Amino acid sequence: MTPTIALVDDDRNILTSVSIALQTEGFLVRVYNDSEAALRALIDNPPELAVLDIKMPRMDGMELLRRLREKTDFPVIFLTSKDDELDEALGLALGADDYIAKPFSQRLLIARIRAILRRLQPRDQMGTSTTPSEPEPEPMVRGKLEMDPGRHKVRWNGEPVTLTVTEFLILEALAMRPGFVKSRDQLLDIAYQDDVYVDDRTIDSHIKRLRRKFRQIDPQFDAIETLYGVGYRFDEE
Incomplete structure (x- = not known):
């Protein structure tokens, strides 16, 4: 298409x-x-x-x-x-x-x-090809969080959460290794590729929006932690 x-x-x-x-x-x-x-x-x-x-x-x-x-x-x-x-x-x-x-x-x-x-759309309709042996991205479950990268779908405690592309990439990077900290620079590299230059405060804006979206479903949501002066991490507990 x-x-x-x-x-x-x-x-x-x-x-x-x-x-x-x-x-x-x-x-x-x-x-x-x-x-x-x-x-x-x-x-x-x-x-x-x-x-x-x-x-x-x-x-x-x-x-x-x-x-x-x-x-x-x-x-x-x-x-x-x-x-x-x-x-x-x-x-x-x-x-x-x-x-x-x-x-x-x-x-x-x-x-x-x-x-x-x-x-x-990693298996896109943009004219880029993938090899037949390339595996589908595996769905990921971290506590109440479910992420399906292949379908760009997210659920929290069974409820769907609508995320932008950038928000999805940031959350996926954090949830990939629960408990491990990612700095703003690391998250920028993941979310903004192809020589896109943005300020590291951009990540703070996206994190705030992510928290707001999840708290609309679960007011007690606190899985994305801030480590001041260091970065962010995901806690699946």
């Missing part, structure tokens, strides 16, 4: 140039220059990934993502016209998977899109 990418930006020049570049790379593309119309369309018919501009009239990208996350979990890349750490922190806390500042290289954007979709 050919992945569908949604572009939401009030700049028609960006919509036109980026959509042409993505179509040339073999993607299906849907474009929206109005965030309210995009909200309805993306909830009714979710794409494989969306690229959202932050600075838009009527409803900005932050509010659009907040509303989308109430109903959907597809990956999101934010575009911004300025290097604003507050915007970045808010966007990542809301569940964005990546962040690119304008002006940007279309080649870089396409590389980020491919990297995120590869993580979400």
Whole structure:
């Protein structure tokens, strides 16, 4: 299946140039220059990934993502016209998977899109091949936590938990070796590959969001521990 990418930006020049570049790379593309119309369309018919501009009239990208996350979990890349750490922190806390500042290289954007979709669909529909002998990723059980990397599914005490690609990768890395600490830098290397450079505070935002999602199911959730000045670890007890 050919992945569908949604572009939401009030700049028609960006919509036109980026959509042409993505179509040339073999993607299906849907474009929206109005965030309210995009909200309805993306909830009714979710794409494989969306690229959202932050600075838009009527409803900005932050509010659009907040509303989308109430109903959907597809990956999101934010575009911004300025290097604003507050915007970045808010966007990542809301569940964005990546962040690119304008002006940007279309080649870089396409590389980020491919990297995120590869993580979400390791036996992908992106044109990369796997050998017949390559094993399926094994489901993992750690106490109340169940993770199925092959299907991108997570359960806590039998209840499903919806995670973004980046959140899944961070949780998987921690749960792989319960009790062992992973530093922020180690988690960054796992969650952000392909020459994606982000601040280590990004991990803190994702950890907070992970805890919040699990506590919506289990208010007593405390399996992700913080070791101040060291990093994070998963406790399966």
